[in-house]
Structure formats: C-alpha cells, structure tokens
Amino acid sequence: MRLLACQNCGNLLHFENTACEKCGLSLGFLPEAGRLSAFDADGLAMLDGKPKKPCANVAKEACNWFLPEDDAEDYCPACRLNSMVPDLSMPENLPLWRRMEMAKRRLIYTLDRLRLPHEGPELRFSFLADLDGEPPTMTGHDEGHITIALAEADDAEREARRTRLNEPFRTLLGHMRHEVGHWYFLVLVERAGRTDDFRALFGDESQDYAAALQAHYARPPNNDWRGDYISAYAAAHPHEDWAECFAHYLHMVDSLEMATSFGMTINPVLDRDGVLETELDFSPYRAGMEEILNAWTPLTIAMNAMNRCMGTPDLYPFVLSAPVARKLGFIHEVVHHRPDQGQ
Incomplete structure (x- = not known):
C-alpha cells in the first residue's frame, strides 16, 4: 500500500479515509489513479481537477471509491464484482458487510498494482450470512466464484475459528487473498500452460481434492x-x-x-x-x-x-x-x- 496524503493540507491519510482529519475536506479513492483525492469546494477531485461521481455503495458507507462523472457504471471496479451481499435490512449484517468490502478493496488495490486481470464475468464474490435452520456458510471458491462467510468479519468469531483450527494467522484480508488465489491458478498456471512447472514445485494437483481435505482435517x-x-x-x-x-x-x-x-x-x-x-x-x-x-x-x-x-x-x-x-x-x-x- 502506498503512503497517501491530502492534496490540500498534506496530512497523512489511510486507504479507508472518507474525510481529512486535519482540513475536513471530503476524500475519495480514484481507482484509475490508485490514489486518494481530496475534493475542493466545487466538488472537483484535487488529484486531477475533474468531476467525479461516488460508487453507489458510498451511500451505504461501504465504499470510498469514485468514478469519472461520465462513467456508465454505477459501481466501482471493486463493488461491481459482487454477485451477492447479505440481507442489509438486518442491522447486524451492515457493519460486517462494510468490513468485507474494505478488505476486498485492499485486495483489488494490490491486484491492480500487479496488473492482474480481475474484470469480466468470471471473478465474482458472494458474502453470505448464516440463516436460521440452514447449515453454516462455508468459505470457498468455484471457478472464480468466491464465497466468504459473513461471520468471518466478526473478530470474535474469526478468532474462535482460528483457535479451533489451530491456525497461527487468520484475517479477513487473508481469506480474500487466499480464495482469489485459486482463481489465479486457472489464469496464471492452467490456462498459461505452466502446469508441469507448477507440479515440479507444488505436486500433482489432479489428486482427489475432497479426499485430501478430509484426510487433512482427520489428522x-x-x-x-x-x-x-x-x-x-x-x-x-x-x-x-x-x-x-x-x-x-x-x-x-x-x-x-x-x-x-x-x-x-x-x-x-x-x-x-x-x-x-x-x-x-x-x-x-x-x-x-x-x-x-x-x-x-x-x-x-x-x-x-x-x-x-x-x-x-x-x-x-x-x-x-x-x-x-x-x-x-x-x-x-x-x-x-x-x-x-x-x-
């Protein structure tokens, strides 16, 4: 992550900031520039002097990314990857979903810095809350469709799972990076013809996946x-x-x-x-x-x-x-x- 600063007063900023704590100007992240911009009294982005429009999720306090004013999209490049979000009419879901979106925006920032493709219909995210009477949501992936259990955004629940699974490290951003990695195996290895090189280091990925995981958890x-x-x-x-x-x-x-x-x-x-x-x-x-x-x-x-x-x-x-x-x-x-x- 880059070090970010307010163009108006030079105050250091965090990636998630929506207003400068020093001068009070509104802030928005411009994905095409990869930087936060302050907005002047006329609503122009001080980074490039152009008008912008907020991602539709800015109104829900779930995003701080902005688009060019004439952009045909209503959602920013990170939010438009959403396939499903939890029921936001349930008050307990909203703050957890906001944390999900925050982690996803950090993920997309890094993918952009690496110039890794993430546009198009393949890569998509579903953030799902557990429902009464239904089995718990399982975090996982399926050909680019990434599902993250909303409960992972609850710090206490995530720590309980980390302890139960005897893991040294478990974070929401880590989940995002791990699950998207499965999709990039398809993009960077399988479709690129690098499978033999992969197997020389990681082993034969054609072995039964479900059986391997079952054996892992049984040990x-x-x-x-x-x-x-x-x-x-x-x-x-x-x-x-x-x-x-x-x-x-x-x-x-x-x-x-x-x-x-x-x-x-x-x-x-x-x-x-x-x-x-x-x-x-x-x-x-x-x-x-x-x-x-x-x-x-x-x-x-x-x-x-x-x-x-x-x-x-x-x-x-x-x-x-x-x-x-x-x-x-x-x-x-x-x-x-x-x-x-x-x-």
Missing part, C-alpha cells in the same frame, strides 16, 4: 509440514499450497510497499557474527524475487519485535524455508511474465 495437529510448506493447511493439497503461497505473496508486496513509502531502514542483529541491514527504497511491484525476500526477512523481524513490545502476538508467525521461497519465486514469475503481457 491430529503435527509439525510434519514444516520446512516444505508455508502452513499446515498448505500441506493438505497442491491447490491449497498454491493458494496459501499466493496469499502470502500479496501480503509481502503490499507490506513492503507500505514500508518503502515510510522510508524504513532496518538493522536487525541476527547473530554475533554480523548484522543484516536493509534500506527499503524499492518498489516490490518492480523488484526481483530475491530483492523482495532479502527485504522481507528483516522487516518481519522488526514487525514481530514491535508487536512483542506492545504485548501482542507476532504479526508474522511464519518461517520462509528454501522450498517455500522457491514456490513464491514461481508465483512472482507467473505474475510478471504472463502471455497476455507479451512477455
């Missing part, structure tokens, strides 16, 4: 996966290994862009023989994977150290082994060298 917690996989769930099936690594790759580039925007320099002492130093002054969206990995290790050490100072769990409870780094490198390659880019 008691263990550490057999460590070293070859980024998480225990990644060891369940090659498709899940890919999706976990894809989500992880998005975590990395987004976090590194934010750290770079702040001009962070980190000097963690790794052992008595030396210091690993890195100055984060590069774009992870244009860098090679080796540069990304070299910067990521000291940044995560710093992030975890800061969390421990505040008495909270490690922000980054993962270890990047050599096999995992190779898988991430493959994802970096297929993202940046796609047939549709002529590379």
Whole structure:
C-alpha cells in the first residue's frame, strides 16, 4: 500500500479515509489513479481537477471509491464484482458487510498494482450470512466464484475459528487473498500452460481434492509440514499450497510497499557474527524475487519485535524455508511474465 496524503493540507491519510482529519475536506479513492483525492469546494477531485461521481455503495458507507462523472457504471471496479451481499435490512449484517468490502478493496488495490486481470464475468464474490435452520456458510471458491462467510468479519468469531483450527494467522484480508488465489491458478498456471512447472514445485494437483481435505482435517495437529510448506493447511493439497503461497505473496508486496513509502531502514542483529541491514527504497511491484525476500526477512523481524513490545502476538508467525521461497519465486514469475503481457 502506498503512503497517501491530502492534496490540500498534506496530512497523512489511510486507504479507508472518507474525510481529512486535519482540513475536513471530503476524500475519495480514484481507482484509475490508485490514489486518494481530496475534493475542493466545487466538488472537483484535487488529484486531477475533474468531476467525479461516488460508487453507489458510498451511500451505504461501504465504499470510498469514485468514478469519472461520465462513467456508465454505477459501481466501482471493486463493488461491481459482487454477485451477492447479505440481507442489509438486518442491522447486524451492515457493519460486517462494510468490513468485507474494505478488505476486498485492499485486495483489488494490490491486484491492480500487479496488473492482474480481475474484470469480466468470471471473478465474482458472494458474502453470505448464516440463516436460521440452514447449515453454516462455508468459505470457498468455484471457478472464480468466491464465497466468504459473513461471520468471518466478526473478530470474535474469526478468532474462535482460528483457535479451533489451530491456525497461527487468520484475517479477513487473508481469506480474500487466499480464495482469489485459486482463481489465479486457472489464469496464471492452467490456462498459461505452466502446469508441469507448477507440479515440479507444488505436486500433482489432479489428486482427489475432497479426499485430501478430509484426510487433512482427520489428522491430529503435527509439525510434519514444516520446512516444505508455508502452513499446515498448505500441506493438505497442491491447490491449497498454491493458494496459501499466493496469499502470502500479496501480503509481502503490499507490506513492503507500505514500508518503502515510510522510508524504513532496518538493522536487525541476527547473530554475533554480523548484522543484516536493509534500506527499503524499492518498489516490490518492480523488484526481483530475491530483492523482495532479502527485504522481507528483516522487516518481519522488526514487525514481530514491535508487536512483542506492545504485548501482542507476532504479526508474522511464519518461517520462509528454501522450498517455500522457491514456490513464491514461481508465483512472482507467473505474475510478471504472463502471455497476455507479451512477455
């Protein structure tokens, strides 16, 4: 994520802001520019001096994206991916849905920065609330149709699920990045003719998926996966290994862009023989994977150290082994060298 600032007063802004806390001007994100813009007294975007119109979900406080005034669409590129939203006449659903949309907009920002396609009818999202008398909604994917249980936007419920499933890390944005990764397997691997390369690293994805997941959940917690996989769930099936690594790759580039925007320099002492130093002054969206990995290790050490100072769990409870780094490198390659880019 870039560091954002108000064009009127220079105040630092967050991606989700709708008004500047310092000067009071209204704000809106312009997806074509990838930046927040303040709006002047005449309603013109100060970023480009042009009139804009709000996404239809701005009125529901579920979006802060704006479109060109003459755009034929009523919804922004993120909101128009919605296939189904929960019943908003139920007051308890509205704040949870807003959190869903916030996470999805962050996802779309990163996909745009990576120039990954997400337009068209294939990729779509359904955010579903549990209904009385019906089985709980299952988060999952089906050929680009991504379903996220609305309950995942409830912090207490999501933490309960994380604990029950013995997961070190579970976030709403992480769900979005993981599930969209399954669709990008179709786009970046299967349709691009990279299946053999994929299998050399991740394994044979043609093995029975349902049986593999059933076996995974039947096994008691263990550490057999460590070293070859980024998480225990990644060891369940090659498709899940890919999706976990894809989500992880998005975590990395987004976090590194934010750290770079702040001009962070980190000097963690790794052992008595030396210091690993890195100055984060590069774009992870244009860098090679080796540069990304070299910067990521000291940044995560710093992030975890800061969390421990505040008495909270490690922000980054993962270890990047050599096999995992190779898988991430493959994802970096297929993202940046796609047939549709002529590379």
